[in-house]
Structure formats: C-alpha cells, structure tokens
Amino acid sequence: MRKVVAYLFILMMVLSLALLPGLSGRTVVRAQQAAAPQLKRIRPSTISAGAPLFTIRLEGKKFAQGARVVLDGTPLSSSRVSANGKVLLAEIDPSVVAGDGTHTIQAQNPDGQTSTTETLTVVQPDPELRFQLEGNAAQENLNQALFTGATGEGFNDNTKVLIFGKASPETTVVTNERLTLVLPAQFLEFSARVPVMAQKGNGRLSNVDIFFVVPRPPSIEGVEPSTIDVGDEDFEIKVFGSGFKPDAKLVVNNQVIELTRLREGRLEATLPASFRATPGQLTVRVEQEGIQTTDQTITVSPTEDPFIFSISPALLRQGDDRETIDIIGANFGNDVKVLLDGEEANVKDSFQRRLTIVVKSDLLASTGTHTLQVEDEDGVVSNIFTFSIIPDVDVTTLVGASRDGFNDDAVCVSADDARLRRPRRLALGPDGLIYVTDQQNH
Numbered sequence: 001m002r003k004v005v006a007y008l009f010i011l012m013m014v015l016s017l018a019l020l021p022g023l024s025g026r027t028v029v030r031a032q033q034a035a036a037p038q039l040k041r042i043r044p045s046t047i048s049a050g051a052p053l054f055t056i057r058l059e060g061k062k063f064a065q066g067a068r069v070v071l072d073g074t075p076l077s078s079s080r081v082s083a084n085g086k087v088l089l090a091e092i093d094p095s096v097v098a099g100d101g102t103h104t105i106q107a108q109n110p111d112g113q114t115s116t117t118e119t120l121t122v123v124q125p126d127p128e129l130r131f132q133l134e135g136n137a138a139q140e141n142l143n144q145a146l147f148t149g150a151t152g153e154g155f156n157d158n159t160k161v162l163i164f165g166k167a168s169p170e171t172t173v174v175t176n177e178r179l180t181l182v183l184p185a186q187f188l189e190f191s192a193r194v195p196v197m198a199q200k201g202n203g204r205l206s207n208v209d210i211f212f213v214v215p216r217p218p219s220i221e222g223v224e225p226s227t228i229d230v231g232d233e234d235f236e237i238k239v240f241g242s243g244f245k246p247d248a249k250l251v252v253n254n255q256v257i258e259l260t261r262l263r264e265g266r267l268e269a270t271l272p273a274s275f276r277a278t279p280g281q282l283t284v285r286v287e288q289e290g291i292q293t294t295d296q297t298i299t300v301s302p303t304e305d306p307f308i309f310s311i312s313p314a315l316l317r318q319g320d321d322r323e324t325i326d327i328i329g330a331n332f333g334n335d336v337k338v339l340l341d342g343e344e345a346n347v348k349d350s351f352q353r354r355l356t357i358v359v360k361s362d363l364l365a366s367t368g369t370h371t372l373q374v375e376d377e378d379g380v381v382s383n384i385f386t387f388s389i390i391p392d393v394d395v396t397t398l399v400g401a402s403r404d405g406f407n408d409d410a411v412c413v414s415a416d417d418a419r420l421r422r423p424r425r426l427a428l429g430p431d432g433l434i435y436v437t438d439q440q441n442h
Contacts, residue, residue: 035062037088037107039115044165044195048125051097051208055192056120057164058088058107065246066110071096071120072103082190089192097122125197126204129154131161133196137212137429138183140191145169146183150198150209155179158201163187163211164194183211191215191289193430212430215289218243220296223284227299227330232273236260237298239267239284248288276300279307279330299353301330306374306382316389320364324348325387327355327372335377341370364389399436 043057058069062085068075069090076090088107096103101122107115135148150161154176161168161181170182179198187194192213198206220241228235239250242265250257250269261268267286275282282298299309308329316323327338330353338345338357349356355374363370367389374382400420425437 034064034109034111034113036113037061037063037067037109037115039107039118042105042118042120044120044162044197045118046121046123046165046205047097047195048197048205048208049097049099049122050094050125051092051195052094052210053193054092054195054208054210055089056092056105057187057192058105058118059086060088060107060115061086062109063088063107064109064111068108070104070106070108070114075108080190087190089190091193092120100124123205125207126154126200129198129200129204129206131196131198131206131209133209133211136210136431137214138188139216140189140213141216142188143185145185146188147180148183148211149178149180150196151178152198152206153177154200154206155198156201160199162197162199162205167199188213214430215291216243217291218245218248218286218288218293220284220286220293223296223298225298227301228276229301229303230279231276233276234270234273235276236268236270237284239269239286239296240265241267241286241293244286245288248286251285251287251292252282254283279309281309299330304331305380306331306333306336306376308372308374308382308385311372311385311387314385314387316359316364316387317393318364318367318389318391321361323359323364325357325359325372327357327374327385329353329355329374329382331376332374333376337375339371339373339375339381345372367391 038060039058040060043059047054056069063081064085065081067081067088068079069088070076071090071092079088079090081088099122103120103122105118105120130152131150132152133148133150138146155173155178156176157173159171159173159179161171161179163183164187168181169184171179172181173179183194190213194211194213195208196211197208218241220239222240224238224240225235244262244265244267246262248262248267250259250267252271252275257269257271259267259269278300279302280300282300284296284298286293301307306329308327310328312326312328332350332352332355334350336350336355338347338355340357340359346358346360347355348358357372369386369388372385372387399415399418400423420436420438423436423438427435427437429435
C-alpha cells in the first residue's frame with residue numbers, strides 16, 4: 001500500500017509540472033531562440049584623427065551571417081562576417097574620425113539582437129611622428145606573416161607599430177626615419193583596409209596609413225555543358241572553380257543569374273530557354289567583392305548548318321606582308337570553304353570549330369572592310385562577319401623610355417626615368433595607382 005501511495009505522489013508531481021501555465025512553451029522558446037552576438041573586443045579601439053577610410057574589426061563569437069557593425073546606433077552596410085562567425089568587419093568613413101571624440105560600436109545580428117558596447121576613441125596625432133608604409137598591399141588568405149618596411153620621422157628605440165591597434169610582433173627601428181615590421185597572418189585573412197600607425201613610448205600616435213588586404217579573385221576551371229544545341233527549353237549549367245564565396249554571383253551574357261546551389265568549388269543555375277534560342281556563344285563569369293573571373297563560353301550550336309561566332313583579329317594593319325585570321329564557329333566539316341568577299345580564301349588550318357585563313361599582301365595594301373563566310377559541301381552559307389584594314393598607328397612609350405634594366409633606389413621615379421625588363425601585366429590598385437608586373441625585374 002505504501003508503494004502505491006508513493007507512486008501516485010510521484011505521478012501527481014510530474015503531471016503538475018507538465019500542466020504549469022506556459023512552462024513547457026517557455027522552455028521550447030528558449031531552446032529555439034538564436035543566441036545574441038558576443039563582442040570581445042574591437043580593433044583598433046583608438047585611432048588618430050584624420051585617418052582615411054579604414055576597416056574596424058570586431059572579434060567575438062556568434063556573429064550570424066548578415067550581422068552588422070553598428071556605429072553610434074547606425075548599422076553599416078559594408079559589414080561582413082567571417083565563415084566561423086568570430087570576426088565582423090566594416091569600413092569607417094573618414095568623416096567619423098575627422099576630429100577628437102568617442103564613438104559607440106556594437107554588433108547586431110539579423111534578428112535584431114545586439115552585443116555589448118565598445119568605444120572607439122579618436123585622438124590627435126603627434127605632429128612630430130610621421131609614418132608611411134613601403135609595401136602596402138597583399139591578397140587575403142596569405143597564411144603567413146608579412147615582412148615590410150616604413151619610412152617617416154620621429155622613430156626611436158621605443159617606437160612600436162600598431163596594426164589594427166595591436167603591436168606588431170616584430171618592429172626594428174633602423175634609423176629615426178625608417179623601420180621594419182611584421183604584419184601577423186591573422187590580420188591578412190580577410191579583405192580589409194587595415195589601419196597601421198606608429199606609437200611613441202609615451203603612447204602618442206602617428207598619422208594612419210592603410211595596408212590593403214585585397215580579395216583573392218575567384219577562378220573558373222570549367223563549365224558544363226560546354227556546348228548545347230539551339231532549343232526552346234530551360235537548361236541547367238554547372239560552373240566549377242575555386243575561391244567562390246557566399247556572395248558570389250553568376251553572370252551570363254552580362255545578366256546576373258539566380259543560383260540554385262552554391263557549394264565550395266561549384267555553382268549551379270538554371271538558364272531560361274531564351275539563352276539558347278539562337279546560335280551564338282554565352283559568356284559565363286563569376287563576380288564577387290567587385291572582382292570578376294576570366295570569361296568562359298558555352299556554345300549554342302545550330303543543329304547542322306555552319307555558323308560563325310567570332311573572328312580574331314577583326315582589325316588588320318595596312319601595309320603588312322601577310323596576316324592570318326581565326327574564325328570561331330560550329331559545324332565546320334572537312335570540306336568547307338571560306339569565302340572572303342565572296343571568293344574562296346586560302347585556308348591554313350581546318351577544325352570542327354575553328355578555321356584559319358591567310359590574308360595576302362595585295363589585300364592589305366589598302367584600307368577597307370571585307371566580309372567572311374563559311375560554305376559547307378552542300379553549298380549552305382553561314383552568317384557574315386567583317387574585318388577591317390586600318391592605317392598604321394603611332395605607338396607612344398609612357399613608361400620605360402626603351403631602356404632595359406632596373407632602378408637601384410627603392411624610391412618612386414618619374415615615368416621617363418623608370419626602367420623595365422619585360423613588363424607583362426597591368427592592374428589598377430585600390431589606391432588608384434596603375435601597377436605594372438615586370439617579369440624579369442622583381
């Protein structure tokens with residue numbers, strides 16, 4: 001009997017707990033409620049007045065994708081979150097730090113939950129301490145520390161270099177006008193405008209210089225399908241490559257296409273039938289963080305007839321002895337002809353999708369526009385492409401002065417004094433300068 005009473009008592013207690021108003025409901029809500037962002041620190045927490053546009057770095061955890069840096073109560077649209085949710089970045093406009101003062105910084109998740117508040121302090125720079133980086137750019141995800149130098153004024157044995165407000169792990173003062181420093185790998189993980197300053201032993205700060213961590217460009221390794229017939233049905237494409245991020249956009253013929261799947265190394269999408277309605281070539285690229293991949297092409301092929309997609313070059317120089325033109329297209333059989341202004345041309349190479357013809361000196365003797373067509377063995381003629389012969393042009397040397405070599409001093413020189421050795425590439429840097437990669441001069 002005692003056992004029965006004990007069991008009944010336990011049963012009543014369990015039922016009472018289960019029936020308490022709203023208890024179980026509140027428990028479920030707490031379990032499902034997203035965690036608030038937890039802010040551990042901001043970098044930098046102090047910066048010199050007059051700083052250019054720079055990146056502020058929030059470190060903590062539980063930063064959800066889509067989280068925002070909140071500056072003085074205003075979310076910043078440039079905010080972005082690391083994949084592990086532990087770093088939140090955003091750019092601070094120069095107007096915010098134009099003068100002395102303090103500003104509040106918080107993290108805010110998309111559900112509206114905010115972190116605790118940290119303070120960004122703006123102080124006047126020491127007029128006797130000037131700082132400028134010698135090397136100021138690297139690609140993100142370098143996975144190693146970076147050694148560079150800086151010039152300026154007012155350096156001494158007590159001078160430190162602050163990177164994102166944290167002292168460089170290694171600073172060596174060479175003279176009172178030059179020092180070397182190491183940028184830690186952790187600050188080179190994500191694209192950012194990293195604020196860098198010198199600091200005296202008394203805590204006074206120099207002006208702010210920026211080290212640019214630029215996005216690593218994505219790359220396309222292949223596209224499937226590479227060829228598709230003209231038709232009236234939607235079709236799937238897959239883009240294979242590397243470096244794709246959550247904000248990657250697939251662009252086909254300059255139109256942004258909604259992705260059906262984005263995973264590491266692969267993008268998938270459905271293209272409307274309008275993209276395959278007529279023969280041609282679809283240009284495919286990936287864009288992210290303002291950077292584009294090289295273009296890939298998908299050939300929309302007619303079912304049987306020869307068709308020209310493009311020719312190269314489309315401009316030839318008057319007076320040359322001999323030139324060749326590549327004709328890119330589809331359905332070029334073994335017995336096709338190339339018609340140049342309606343007359344059969346000399347075909348140098350013949351493939352299913354490429355023909356190469358020779359343009360002789362008599363045609364190159366004068367300027368003008370000429371037509372190209374491909375005719376198959378049944379007499380079916382392709383669409384028409386044109387090329388032009390244009391007068392010779394003058395080439396002007398902007399940099400290098402036709403002198404092979406290099407400049408001994410690690411200083412900027414004029415375009416006339418610069419010496420190059422096999423320059424190969426040009427790039428427009430984030431600082432607005434044009435950079436030349438000099439193949440044998442690095």
